[in-house]
Amino acid sequence: MKPTKLCSALIVVLFLISGCSSTVIDSSWKNPDFSGQVKRVYIIGISKQDLTRKIFEDDFHSQLEKYGVVGIRSYPDLPIDKNFTKEEIEKNVSSNGVDAVMLSRVIGERKEAVTAPGIQGGTSHPVPNSRYSNNQGYYPDPYSESDGSDSSDPYSENYGSYFDRSWKNVYQPGTVAQYQILTIEANLYDASTAELIWSAQLETVVQGNLQSLIDGFVEKVTKDLNEKGLI
Numbered sequence: 001m002k003p004t005k006l007c008s009a010l011i012v013v014l015f016l017i018s019g020c021s022s023t024v025i026d027s028s029w030k031n032p033d034f035s036g037q038v039k040r041v042y043i044i045g046i047s048k049q050d051l052t053r054k055i056f057e058d059d060f061h062s063q064l065e066k067y068g069v070v071g072i073r074s075y076p077d078l079p080i081d082k083n084f085t086k087e088e089i090e091k092n093v094s095s096n097g098v099d100a101v102m103l104s105r106v107i108g109e110r111k112e113a114v115t116a117p118g119i120q121g122g123t124s125h126p127v128p129n130s131r132y133s134n135n136q137g138y139y140p141d142p143y144s145e146s147d148g149s150d151s152s153d154p155y156s157e158n159y160g161s162y163f164d165r166s167w168k169n170v171y172q173p174g175t176v177a178q179y180q181i182l183t184i185e186a187n188l189y190d191a192s193t194a195e196l197i198w199s200a201q202l203e204t205v206v207q208g209n210l211q212s213l214i215d216g217f218v219e220k221v222t223k224d225l226n227e228k229g230l231i
Contacts, residue, residue, distance in 0.1 A: 023216040028200035038100035046105035050080045063222040101189045108183035180206040
């Protein structure tokens with residue numbers, strides 16, 4: 001398996017075993033020249049879906065409050081059905097008195113297949129004289145005649161012991177599941193200089209409802225911002 005495919009598979013496995021969140025940070029960066037913390041952030045979720053953008057900005061606003069940071073949602077100022085310009089963004093950034101601007105958007109989408117191996121319980125008993133493989137006759141498992149002699153009575157077992165033995169040898173076939181994975185980029189800019197302060201790429205599995213997906217994403221972003229001393 002190539003390294004990139006192995007990495008993708010490990011990411012999906014991490015999603016599945018973590019349970020609590022379907023998002024992981026692939027990489028993040030902080031500008032070493034920036035010092036201090038941000039206290040007011042203008043939030044812009046870039047999406048073609050108005051509902052997605054509103055949920056993201058509302059969620060981010062709520063999460064920032066937990067860290068004592070004021071989050072200003074942009075959707076009242078910059079409607080999605082309007083092609084707003086850079087000048088309009090700068091105008092709203094200035095009028096809201098923020099010290100940072102957060103922009104987030106989906107930059108990639110792919111599908112990954114995860115294969116779960118089959119499960120074989122107990123020890124299987126081969127049937128060399130199977131009626132499906134040759135014309136030498138059929139003998140009930142495990143009373144196959146391997147040497148041509150009739151050393152056992154194939155009907156000596158009752159159904160109880162047959163069931164017990166069968167249950168121990170139940171085979172579960174392998175399964176293949178397809179997962180849709182989004183790569184999302186989040187950038188934080190200094191409002192006064194427009195320089196990049198922080199950037200991260202996150203991978204999220206599309207599962208469950210939209211609210212839970214965005215919740216997991218926003219939680220990871222705010223946690224990383226806090227760990228890097230920005231909020």
